[in-house]
Structures are given as structure tokens and as C-alpha cells.
Amino acid sequence: MKNIAKSNIQQPVTHHWHPMAEPKLAEQSSPLVFERAEGVYIYDTEGKRYLDSQGGLWCVNVGHGRKEVKEAINAQLDRLPYYTTFGDTSNLPVMELAERLARMLAPEGMQRVFFSSGGSDANETALKLARQYWKLSGEAQRSKFISLKQGYHGVHFGGTSIGGQMYLRSMYEPVLPGCFQVDTPWLYRNPYSDDPGELGKICANLLEREIVHQGPHTVAAFIAEPVQGAGGVIVPPANYWPLVREICDKYGVLLIADEVVTGFGRSGSMFGCRGWGVKPDIICLAKGINSGYIPLGATVVNERVRQAWDADHPLAAILHGYTYSGHPVACAAANAALQIVEDEDLPANAARVGSYCLAKSEKEFADYEFVGDVRGKGLMMAIELVTDKISKEPFRPDDPFLELIQDLTRREGLLIRNLGSNLIISPPLVFTKENVDEMTGMIANAFNQAKSKFNKR
Ligand SMILES: Cc1ncc(COP(=O)(O)O)c(C=O)c1O
Structure with a gap:
């Protein structure tokens, strides 16, 4: 894949390996x-x-260079550039941001936020929390994940394993066992129907068939993007997500919305799932959370998921977390950026x-x-x-x-x-x-x- 085009600087790439690029080709040209x-x-x-x-x-x-976000970042750097949120320590921006996200996601019934450093982390967290949820709920055999072909969920092994674009995983296989992909309702390319409503039903039915085929008691979650981004901006028919919610409910399967791209307005509603009138159990967020000013990701769960942690269970500790979970500067940037998203x-x-x-x-x-x-x-x-x-x-x-x-x-x-x-x-x-x-x-x-x-x- 060659994606480094004509350059403005005649200085070839030497020590920097660019993501999503072929080093040999990148070294022959110069970056923009x-x-x-x-x-x-x-x-x-x-x-x-x-x-x-x-x-x-x-x-x-x-947008780039927003004064409000820069000021929030600078002020936070002056006060507290970093401290961990592991265990029982916290900081003011992360506390504010968790409350803010709970408020913004109140219509979806979201209750708790777990922070990380980006979209791949947010997805990895969602997968691990989903498995832990089932262990705490007494159904430890529910460990499988179903996702969509063409889907993109980041580059960690979990995300790579549930990702539906084969060209992104072949060089890293074998991927995790227990991950299965079903057809995406893609109007432009599908063997089923040119009618959006019919296609939505057919693809929802394919999901149901896969859940039944795997055995519902083994399926932890279905995960998808409300509008597929990296797969080529594939917009599902309007009936697809509501049908998916019904099917997940029928078999008790958790519904995870990967809103790393669609979160905070990109698809024309504050959250992509809201645009489809659907309430997922877990939502993955990153990117627009602070408009990319500082790396930040978040995984948000609803009451159904949260209450599993009320159990007095030997596995109830969330032994998952990132050095930069709840990074104060990233969270301060998010509070400022999301204020703009809402105000404007x-x-x-x-x-x-x-x-x-x-x-x-x-x-x-x-x-x-x-x-x-x-x-x-x-x-x-x-x-x-x-x-x-x-x-x-x-x-x-x-x-x-x-x-x-x-x-x-x-x-x-x-x-x-x-x-x-x-x-x-x-x-x-x-x-x-x-x-x-x-x-x-x-x-x-x-x-x-x-x-x-x-x-x-
Ligand atoms: C839907 C989706 N999920 C996850 C990710 C991974 O996010 P990150 O690159 O921040 O790890 C992306 C990145 O484009 C994405 O589009």
C-alpha cells in the first residue's frame, strides 16, 4: 500500500516507521x-x-487551533500535568469528564465510564468488560464475539480479531479464537437486495442465524459501528440497528456500539446509535471526545452492565487499566472540546x-x-x-x-x-x-x- 504522496520536504523517511504504510516504499519518497x-x-x-x-x-x-481547548490544556499543564487514576487516586478534569459523559449519554442510560488512550483501547476495554460481565453474571461460557465484515475496531489483538477487513489481519494471524463476522448491510455491494428495508432485515436475520449457530449461551456480544467508517462509510438501512437490538435482547447478547468515529456528532446526531434510535449496552468513544488534541479513549456502560459489578465475586476487580487512563490534560481538553460541540x-x-x-x-x-x-x-x-x-x-x-x-x-x-x-x-x-x-x-x-x-x- 503506497500512501505517502508528493512531498514538500526533500528528506526521506529514515528512522520513522509510518503507521499504515509500507516502510520500503516510504523510504523511497519523502513525507508531506x-x-x-x-x-x-x-x-x-x-x-x-x-x-x-x-x-x-x-x-x-x-477544528484546528481552538483557543478554548488550548487554554484548557495550558491551564491543566500548569496545575497537574499527570497523575495516575489507578486504584483510589483521581484528578478534577477526569471527574468532570465522567459526569459530563454520563449526562450526555443519559438518553442511552449510560452509567459508568472507563478511560483509556484511544479507540483501539476503548474497544479492547469493551471486549474485556463484556467477558468479565458474563463471568460476574454466572455465564462464564459466554465468551464469543460477533461483528461485521468490513468493520474496523482498531489494531489491538482484540480489535484485529473482530475486525472485518481481512487485509488488515493477514500479516498478524492467528487472531483470537471465538470471533465471527457476519455480512454488513451494504446497499452498494451485496448479493441480497437493492431495497434498503429488505436488506436490513436480511442482514439482521444473518446475525440471528449466527447467534443461534454458535449457541446463544456462548455469545458474549455483538459489536458494530453505527455507520462503518474505515470500511468505506457504509450506512446501514434505518431498520438494521433497531432489529439488531431486538435480536440481541432475544438472546441476551450484549450490544456494543463502536462510536469511535460516530461519537459526538459526526453522523449528524450526537451519537450514531441515537441516530438509529437504539440504546446499546456498551459504547466505545475516542477521536471526537477531545477533537484529537491529546490521545484519549473511553468505554461507557449502561445499568445492565454496571450492576454486575455489585456482585460479591472473586473476579469483580477491574484488573485492566492504562498508565494514561484519565490523563488530566487529555480530559481537560475533552471538557473544553465537548463544551464547544454542545454550545455550537x-x-x-x-x-x-x-x-x-x-x-x-x-x-x-x-x-x-x-x-x-x-x-x-x-x-x-x-x-x-x-x-x-x-x-x-x-x-x-x-x-x-x-x-x-x-x-x-x-x-x-x-x-x-x-x-x-x-x-x-x-x-x-x-x-x-x-x-x-x-x-x-x-x-x-x-x-x-x-x-x-x-x-x-
Ligand atoms: C470505528 C473505529 N474504532 C476504533 C478505531 C481505533 O482507534 P485508534 O486509532 O484511536 O486506536 C478507529 C480508528 O479509526 C475506528 O474508526
Whole structure:
């Protein structure tokens, strides 16, 4: 996978192994080096300005360089830069943040928060707490996890094992036993139905069949993203999540929502599950929790899960935790960032500007012969590129056409993420319609220049 494109600095990568990149290829080129950022723009070391339609990595929801967040971070650094929250010690920002999250998630009935350093940690925590929950509840044999194909839950062994993208796990196999994936309700690519309602029912039924096949008494939890992000912004039909909740209830299976991307407004409601009218048992959060200013993750559980820890049980201690669980500076950043999310009603802005962006992108890009699908919800969108519109054949990851699109968009001054055959759009949630016009204009310029090269491939 080559994803380091044309550079502004002639200094090859030597000692730094980049995540999600092939070292040999990275060493042959030079990275694009950024120096500063403000609002929805980011600047490289030459001063060239880019519109950040990636929001960093789906995370800079309040925009770059927000004064309120910087001030909160600085003030916390002056007071208490770090102390552990293991055992019986705490700090003021983490206490405030736990209360804040419980308030924000009150409609979902969430009761307790466990902090970590990012999305992979939040998922790992959810899986371990789910297993512990069943041990405390007297059903220790419930240890299996079911998840979705194309799903992404981070890079720890738990997340890799429940992840539904095989190319991300083959080099690290064998993965954990007891993890199974069922079909995602993906309207653009499925062998079942073009009707959203019918597809939702069929895929929910596939989940039920898998639970029954495994034996419900062995299944700990079903975990999924309310809208799949890294899988290519796959938006499930509206009936899917409510049906999933019903099925989980029928068999007593815990429902875990991985809201690392969708949490805090990205999909157009404060939480993705709220957008589907569903209350999960466990929610995983990261990224937008403090807009990526400092690493932070959180796993939140409802009353059903919490009360299992009331038991007088030899395994009731949560012997899981990170050095940076409840890091005071990360939590201070979160309190400031979430205040902005609420004060500026960024979920509503994501819904409004996202609808405009989707409609405009469908109108402007759907007719290109290399565009197969344009889809999204809120401010998470994908333009799926295909080599053939009829067969829907995706590009191979090493197809030079993908690199060409990346180079052309960057030359235009746009950061848009090439993820396999998908162009992912996940800008800061403060994005305006004018920003969308600027972005779509740059994509159109890049596509028009790429057109002739596509035909000569
Ligand atoms: C849905 C989802 N879960 C988990 C993760 C992992 O988060 P992190 O990279 O912070 O470990 C991601 C990252 O993109 C994600 O999209």
C-alpha cells in the first residue's frame, strides 16, 4: 500500500516507521510535512495551505487551533500535568469528564465510564468488560464475539480479531479464537437486495442465524459501528440497528456500539446509535471526545452492565487499566472540546452541511466513469472509485490511478483520504457550505485532470 504522496520536504523517511504504510516504499519518497493548522486549514512547511477534509483522521471535530481547548490544556499543564487514576487516586478534569459523559449519554442510560488512550483501547476495554460481565453474571461460557465484515475496531489483538477487513489481519494471524463476522448491510455491494428495508432485515436475520449457530449461551456480544467508517462509510438501512437490538435482547447478547468515529456528532446526531434510535449496552468513544488534541479513549456502560459489578465475586476487580487512563490534560481538553460541540450544536451542523455535501457530490461526481458510488451520513462520506461502473470492480490498492488522484487533490490544496478504492471525506464538524463548495471544486478539478489518464490505463 503506497500512501505517502508528493512531498514538500526533500528528506526521506529514515528512522520513522509510518503507521499504515509500507516502510520500503516510504523510504523511497519523502513525507508531506505539516507545520501548523487553523480552523479547517492545515499548512505544510512551505506555507502551502490545504483544506483538511479528513479532519486529521476523522477526529478534529471542533477544528484546528481552538483557543478554548488550548487554554484548557495550558491551564491543566500548569496545575497537574499527570497523575495516575489507578486504584483510589483521581484528578478534577477526569471527574468532570465522567459526569459530563454520563449526562450526555443519559438518553442511552449510560452509567459508568472507563478511560483509556484511544479507540483501539476503548474497544479492547469493551471486549474485556463484556467477558468479565458474563463471568460476574454466572455465564462464564459466554465468551464469543460477533461483528461485521468490513468493520474496523482498531489494531489491538482484540480489535484485529473482530475486525472485518481481512487485509488488515493477514500479516498478524492467528487472531483470537471465538470471533465471527457476519455480512454488513451494504446497499452498494451485496448479493441480497437493492431495497434498503429488505436488506436490513436480511442482514439482521444473518446475525440471528449466527447467534443461534454458535449457541446463544456462548455469545458474549455483538459489536458494530453505527455507520462503518474505515470500511468505506457504509450506512446501514434505518431498520438494521433497531432489529439488531431486538435480536440481541432475544438472546441476551450484549450490544456494543463502536462510536469511535460516530461519537459526538459526526453522523449528524450526537451519537450514531441515537441516530438509529437504539440504546446499546456498551459504547466505545475516542477521536471526537477531545477533537484529537491529546490521545484519549473511553468505554461507557449502561445499568445492565454496571450492576454486575455489585456482585460479591472473586473476579469483580477491574484488573485492566492504562498508565494514561484519565490523563488530566487529555480530559481537560475533552471538557473544553465537548463544551464547544454542545454550545455550537455541531451535530446539527454536521447534519445540515453533510446533507448539502452529499447532494452536491452526488450531482457533480456520480457521472464520472470511475465513480461507482457516493454515500454518507452527516459529515462522513465516501466516493467509491471503480474501474468499471457496471461490474463495480474496485481499483487494486497499488493501481497508480489512486495515487494520481491523491497527487492531484493535494496539488489543488485538498487533503482527502485515499482508503483503498474510497475517497473518504470526514472534515471538522465546523465545516460550512462554503467549505463544501471549495472542496467539491477541488475534487472536480482533480477528477477532470485524471479523466484522460483513466482512459489510457
Ligand atoms: C470505528 C473505529 N474504532 C476504533 C478505531 C481505533 O482507534 P485508534 O486509532 O484511536 O486506536 C478507529 C480508528 O479509526 C475506528 O474508526
